Amino acid sequence: MLRVVNRVFLGLVGLVLLVLGGSVLAVGLGAPAPSWWIHHSRHDVLLSDAERTRWRDDGWWWPVVIAVLAVALLLALWWLVAVLRRRRLAEVLVDTGDGEGALLRGRALEDALTEEAARVDGVGRAHAHLTGRRSAPEARVRLALEPHVDPGAALHDLTTGALTHARTSAGLASLPAEVRLRGVKHGAERVS
Incomplete structure (x- = not known):
């Protein structure tokens, strides 16, 4: 959005x-x-001389001009920061167990998590997204569930399956996740 x-x-x-x-x-x-x-x-x-000096003697003019320009500058800076801020985690620091570490592309872990989440019984579509820091990633998972699926069972299967595999394969102590569930909408079909 x-x-x-x-x-x-x-x-x-x-x-x-x-x-x-x-x-x-x-x-x-x-x-x-x-x-x-x-x-x-x-x-x-x-701007002619008359237009430039029109409200010069009024006491409210310059404070209003400065306030409007300051608000415009703050909005522009906020927008720039929002556009430039990375939404995705580029890499995840994997603990190799020997005191060193390896870097795993965040997109690769997202793709693996998405594929495994999509294989959960009753999940129509899945999408995973990693945020946070590379040493402490967080997952955001969206699942579109079929109408016959119990959301609690699907969530349990996701946490014990895909999220646990992602956490253990990356050697992470924890992988906090925000899971959003919604139902798949099917179009009406004519039955004859």
Whole structure:
């Protein structure tokens, strides 16, 4: 969901900047200004002296401008951190037992966990995702269950099977997991 919102927001911001930048470039090169444009020729300035000093003597103007710019900066920084933050665990530190360690690709462990979770009886689809630190990973597993399956039994089979195998094969002391269960929706079928 966040990925979709992020892409839509980026698309809208890009479109607005493209339209504004293109119209500024076109007017600057001598093209006729669009009807909605705030200036009428290429020699107009963006802000005239009267527009720049309009609220200069009002005491509320500069605090409001600074507050709006500060909020915009904080939102932009928050968005940048959210976009750049890694959601997936790139590698897992495996204890080899000899005092050394080995690195296992996080995607490989996710794929193995997903495949084994999908083989649990009554699971239609499965998806595993690793988060956390490489020395203390955490698993997030989503299971789509068939209508006839008991969720408790499916959860028990997952924890004693796939999650236990992943934990022991990676040599982890623990592998905390968040499991989300939902039912598979089947389309209506005509019975004759």
